[in-house]
Amino acid sequence: MKILVAVKRVVDYNVKVRVKTDGTGVETANVKMSMNPFDEIALEEALRMKEAGIATEIVAISCGAATCQETLRTALAFGADRAILVESDTELQPLAVAKLLAAIVKKESPGMVILGKQAIDDDCNQTGQMLAALLGWPQGAFASKLARDGDKLAVTREVDGGLETVSLSLPAVVTADLRLNEPRYVTLPNIMKAKKKPLETIKPDALGVDATPRLKTLKVQEPPTRKAGIKVPDAKTLVDKLRNEAKVIS
Amino acid sequence: MSEYKAPLNDMLFVLRELAGLDQVAKLPGCEDVSDDLVQQILEENGRFSSEVLAPLNQSGDKEGSVLKDGAVVTPRGFKEAYRQFVEGGWNALQFPAEYGGQGLPKLVSTPVMEMWKSANMAFSLCPLLTTGAIEALMLRGTEAQKKTYLPKMVEGTWTGTMNLTESQAGSDLGLIKTRAERQPDGTYRIRGEKIFITWGEQDFTANIVHLVLARTPDAPEGVRGISLFIVPKFLVNADGSAGERNDARCASLEHKLGIHASPTAVMIYGEKGGAIGTLVGEENRGLEYMFIMMNAARFAVGLEGVAIAERAYQRALAYARERIQSRDLAGGAASVPIIRQPDVRRMLMSMKAQTEAMRALAYVVAAAMDAAHRHPDKTERAKQQAFVDLMIPVVKGWSTETGIEVASTGLQVHGGMGFIEETGAAQHLRDARITSIYEGTTGIQANDLIGRKIARDGGAAARALIGMMRGTEADLASTAGEDFTAIRESLGEGITAVAECADWMAAAYTADIKAAHAGAVPFLKLTGLVCGGWQMARAALAAKKRLSSGVADRAFCEAKIISARFYADHVLSQACGLRDTVVNGARGVMALSEEQF
Numbered sequence: 067m068k069i070l071v072a073v074k075r076v077v078d079y080n081v082k083v084r085v086k087t088d089g090t091g092v093e094t095a096n097v098k099m100s101m102n103p104f105d106e107i108a109l110e111e112a113l114r115m116k117e118a119g120i121a122t123e124i125v126a127i128s129c130g131a132a133t134c135q136e137t138l139r140t141a142l143a144f145g146a147d148r149a150i151l152v153e154s155d156t157e158l159q160p161l162a163v164a165k166l167l168a169a170i171v172k173k174e175s176p177g178m179v180i181l182g183k184q185a186i187d188d189d190c191n192q193t194g195q196m197l198a199a200l201l202g203w204p205q206g207a208f209a210s211k212l213a214r215d216g217d218k219l220a221v222t223r224e225v226d227g228g229l230e231t232v233s234l235s236l237p238a239v240v241t242a243d244l245r246l247n248e249p250r251y252v253t254l255p256n257i258m259k260a261k262k263k264p265l266e267t268i269k270p271d272a273l274g275v276d277a278t279p280r281l282k283t284l285k286v287q288e289p290p291t292r293k294a295g296i297k298v299p300d301a302k303t304l305v306d307k308l309r310n311e312a313k314v315i316s
Numbered sequence: 317m318s319e320y321k322a323p324l325n326d327m328l329f330v331l332r333e334l335a336g337l338d339q340v341a342k343l344p345g346c347e348d349v350s351d352d353l354v355q356q357i358l359e360e361n362g363r364f365s366s367e368v369l370a371p372l373n374q375s376g377d378k379e380g381s382v383l384k385d386g387a388v389v390t391p392r393g394f395k396e397a398y399r400q401f402v403e404g405g406w407n408a409l410q411f412p413a414e415y416g417g418q419g420l421p422k423l424v425s426t427p428v429m430e431m432w433k434s435a436n437m438a439f440s441l442c443p444l445l446t447t448g449a450i451e452a453l454m455l456r457g458t459e460a461q462k463k464t465y466l467p468k469m470v471e472g473t474w475t476g477t478m479n480l481t482e483s484q485a486g487s488d489l490g491l492i493k494t495r496a497e498r499q500p501d502g503t504y505r506i507r508g509e510k511i512f513i514t515w516g517e518q519d520f521t522a523n524i525v526h527l528v529l530a531r532t533p534d535a536p537e538g539v540r541g542i543s544l545f546i547v548p549k550f551l552v553n554a555d556g557s558a559g560e561r562n563d564a565r566c567a568s569l570e571h572k573l574g575i576h577a578s579p580t581a582v583m584i585y586g587e588k589g590g591a592i593g594t595l596v597g598e599e600n601r602g603l604e605y606m607f608i609m610m611n612a613a614r615f616a617v618g619l620e621g622v623a624i625a626e627r628a629y630q631r632a633l634a635y636a637r638e639r640i641q642s643r644d645l646a647g648g649a650a651s652v653p654i655i656r657q658p659d660v661r662r663m664l665m666s667m668k669a670q671t672e673a674m675r676a677l678a679y680v681v682a683a684a685m686d687a688a689h690r691h692p693d694k695t696e697r698a699k700q701q702a703f704v705d706l707m708i709p710v711v712k713g714w715s716t717e718t719g720i721e722v723a724s725t726g727l728q729v730h731g732g733m734g735f736i737e738e739t740g741a742a743q744h745l746r747d748a749r750i751t752s753i754y755e756g757t758t759g760i761q762a763n764d765l766i767g768r769k770i771a772r773d774g775g776a777a778a779r780a781l782i783g784m785m786r787g788t789e790a791d792l793a794s795t796a797g798e799d800f801t802a803i804r805e806s807l808g809e810g811i812t813a814v815a816e817c818a819d820w821m822a823a824a825y826t827a828d829i830k831a832a833h834a835g836a837v838p839f840l841k842l843t844g845l846v847c848g849g850w851q852m853a854r855a856a857l858a859a860k861k862r863l864s865s866g867v868a869d870r871a872f873c874e875a876k877i878i879s880a881r882f883y884a885d886h887v888l889s890q891a892c893g894l895r896d897t898v899v900n901g902a903r904g905v906m907a908l909s910e911e912q913f
Contacts, residue, residue, distance in 0.1 A: 080321075096868040098324075139356060251368070252360040254405035258418055261353055 067177030069112040073105040075137040076187040104182025108242040110249040142260035149265040162277040164196035169273035183241040194241035204234040208243040320370040322362030333858035335679040343690040369435035376577030388517040398520040407472030415466040426682040433623030438577035442515040449476025456597030479510040479528040490538035496530035505590025516581025517566035523558040524549040544602035545593035563591040574746030617755040618711035621719025625671040628726030628744040669883040673848030706777040713761035714844020716751035723748040762836035771825035778818040806884035810846035813895035831902035842894035849888040856880035
C-alpha cells in the first residue's frame with residue numbers, strides 16, 4: 067500500500083508569533099519555519115506502517131511556496147521515499163489544498179492519505195475532512211491509534227466524550243491527533259540520503275485545479291491585552307458582578 | 317528554568333560569512349556539503365541536543381556517575397540518550413565512509429560538537445574520547461586493528477579512551493611507568509595504573525577500547541621510550557564480538573569540581589598477570605602519535621570554552637529578562653527586569669560578544685583544518701597548516717580561559733541566586749573550570765605558542781597572521797560609520813601590540829628564555845583577544861554588507877555590528893595593557909628568590 071502524507075510548512079512552534087504592522091497577516095520574514103507538528107505525527111505513523119510491512123511507499127506532499135522544499139527535505143530525512151511540491155505563491159486555503167491533494171491522489175492512487183488534524187498556524191482543522199468529501203472516501207479524523215485489520219483500518223478517534231473506534235474501508239483519509247505517536251528524531255544517515263531522494267514540483271494549473279482563495283482576510287490583529295483582575299470581598303459580590311457586570315449568569 | 321537552544325543564526329552566519337562554507341564545499345571529498353544540507357544537519361542536531369542531551373545536564377551533575385561493585389553506573393537517562401545518539405548516527409559524522417562514517421568536514425562537525433558540549437558537556441566527553449582513539453587507530457593502526465575496532469567505534473557501539481596520565485606523570489609524560497612486555501605471540505602484557513581516564517568505564521556499550529601509553533622493558537628513558545597500545549576491556553573474538561574480560565579494571569572514580577556525569581576513572585591494568593594489548597604503530601613512538609592528534613584534541617577542548625560560554629549566556633539572558641528588581645534609571649515607579657540596568661547589560665554584552673568572537677575564531681580555524689587536510693595544492697595546504705598550528709594553542713588557551721570568565725559573569729548576572737546550585741549557573745562555571753587544565757593547561761598552551769609556534773620559525777607564521785589582520789583593518793578604514801572607525805582604531809592598536817610582542821618573544825626566546833616564559837600566558841591571552849577582535853571586525857563588515865544588500869535578518873546584522881563595537885571598546889582595549897605585561901612583566905615574575913615567597 068502506498069501512503070500519501072501531506073505536510074505543511076508553518077511558523078515553528080517555539081516562535082512567538084507577531085502580527086505584521088500593516089495588519090495584513092502574521093510576520094513570517096526571517097522567522098524559523100518547521101513542519102506542522104501534527105503532520106510530523108502523521109508522517110511518523112506512515113513510517114511505522116512501512117516498518118511494520120503494512121505500507122510499501124511513503125510519499126510526502128506539500129502545497130505552497132518554493133521554500134516548502136525545505137519541509138519536504140525534512141520529510142525525506144524522516145524517512146519518506148519521495149516528495150511532491152505543489153508550488154504556488156498565492157495563499158492556499160483549506161479547500162484549495164484539499165482540491166490539490168485530491169488531484170494528486172487521482173494521479174498517485176494511494177491506499178491511504180494521512181495528515182495532521184490541523185495546522186498550528188491557522189488552526190483550520192478542515193483539509194482532511196474536505197479531502198475525504200472530495201474523494202468520496204471514508205475518513206477518520208483526530209486519530210490516536212491506527213490498526214490494520216484485513217482490508218479495513220481501525221481508527222481510534224479522540225472525541226469529546228472519550229474515544230471512538232471506527233472501521234474504515236480503504237482507501238481512506240486519516241488525520242492525526244497529538245497522542246497518535248511520538249515522532250522520532252531524524253538521523254544523520256537519513257539526512258544524507260534525503261538529498262538523493264526525488265522531489266517533484268507541480269503547479270496547480272497542471273493539475274487543473276483553481277486554487278484561488280475563496281475567503282478574504284480583512285484584518286489581522288493581536289488579541290487584546292488582558293486587563294488586570296480585581297479581588298472581591300465575598301461570594302455575594304462575585305455573583306453580583308457575574309450577573310450584572312459580566313452578564314454571564316442570569 | 318533555562319533550556320538550551322542552538323544558536324543556529326549565529327552558527328550559520330559564521331559558517332557562511334567568516335569561515336567560508338562555500339569554499340570548504342569546493343574541497344575534494346566535500347562535494348555534497350551544500351548549504352541547505354548543512355543547515356538541515358544543524359537544525360536536526362540542535363533539536364536532538366536541546367531535547368535529549370540538555371535536559372540531562374543538571375540531573376547528571378547532581379547524580380554523577382558512581383562506581384558500584386567495580387562497574388560504573390551513569391546518571392539516569394544517560395544510557396538511553398547515548399543509545400539514541402548512536403542510533404541517530406551522530407557519532408559517525410566526521411569519519412571516513414570506509415569505516416561507516418559520513419565523511420563530513422571539520423567545519424560541519426565543529427558546530428555539531430559545539431551543540432553537544434553546550435547541551436551536556438559531561439556527556440559530550442564520551443564521544444570526544446572515542447574520536448581521539450579512532451583518529452589514533454586510523455593514523456597508525458594495522459589493517460587488522462582497524463578492521464577489528466574502527467567500524468564499531470565509528471558507529472559508537474564501542475567507545476574509546478585515552479590513557480596517558482599517571483600520578484607522577486601529568487604534563488611530563490616522559491615519567492610514565494606502565495610496563496608493556498612483548499609476548500611470543502606478538503601481543504604485549506600491560507601492567508600499571510593510569511589516572512584521570514575520562515569515560516574509562518561506563519554502562520553504555522558492550523566494549524571499551526582503551527589506548528594506553530606504556531614502556532617496553534628495553535625502551536629508552538623519557539619521552540622517546542613510550543609506546544601506544546590497544547587494550548580492550550573485553551578481548552575481541554574471531555567473529556569480531558566482545559569476548560573474555562581483559563585484565564583491566566576501574567578501581568575508583570574521582571570526586572571532581574565539575575563534569576560530574578563524566579566518570580573519571582583510575583584504571584588498573586595487569587593485576588592478574590597482565591592485560592593483553594596490541595601495539596599501535598612502532599615501539600617508542602607513542603608520544604609522537606599522540607602529538608599528531610593533539611591539534612584535534614586541543615581544538616575540541618577550546619570548543620568546550622565556546623560551548624559553555626554560550627550556555628551560560630543563554631541562562632543569564634533568560635534570568636535577566638524575567639528577574640524584576642529596582643526601577644529603570646530613566647525613571648518610572650514600577651520595578652523592571654534587570655536587563656534594563658546598564659551594568660547587567662554590560663555583563664550580558666561581554667558574554668555575548670566574547671562568545672561570538674570565540675565561535676568565529678574556532679570555526680575559521682576549523683575551515684583551515686579542512687583546507688590543510690584536503691586542499692589539492694600543496695603550498696596552500698602548508699600555508700593553512702601553519703595557520704592552524706599557530707592558532708591551536710590560542711583557540712585552546714584563550715577560549716577556555718574566556719569560557720570560564722563568561723561562565724563566571726553568567727553567575728554574577730544571577731546575583732545571589734547564581735551561587736545557589738539549583739539555579740544551574742554554578743554548574744557551568746564548575747564544568748568550565750576543567751577546560752583550561754586538561755589536554756594541556758593554559759601554561760602549556762602558552763609555552764607551545766611562544767616556543768614551537770613563534771620562536772621556531774622566527775615569527776613567520778605570526779607575521780602571516782598579522783598580515784591577514786592588517787587586511788581587515790584596511791577594509792574597516794574604507795567603511796563609513798562611527799562604529800567602524802572605533803572598531804578599526806581598537807583593532808589597529810591590538811594588532812600592533814601582537815606584532816610587537818611576537819617580535820619581543822622571538823628575540824627573548826633565545827636571549828632570556830625565562831623572561832619569555834614569564835610572559836607566555838599574557839601573550840597567549842593578547843593573541844586570542846586580538847584574533848577574536850579581528851573576527852568580530854570581519855563579522856561587522858559582513859553584517860554591514862548584508863544590511864546594504866537589503867537582506868531580511870536586519871536585527872541580527874545590526875546586533876552583530878554592535879557586538880563588534882562592544883568588543884572593540886571593552887575587550888580589545890585590554891590589548892595595550894597586556895602588551896606592557898608581556899614586555900615589562902618578567903622582572904616582577906622572576907626577581908624573588910624562592911625563599912622570599
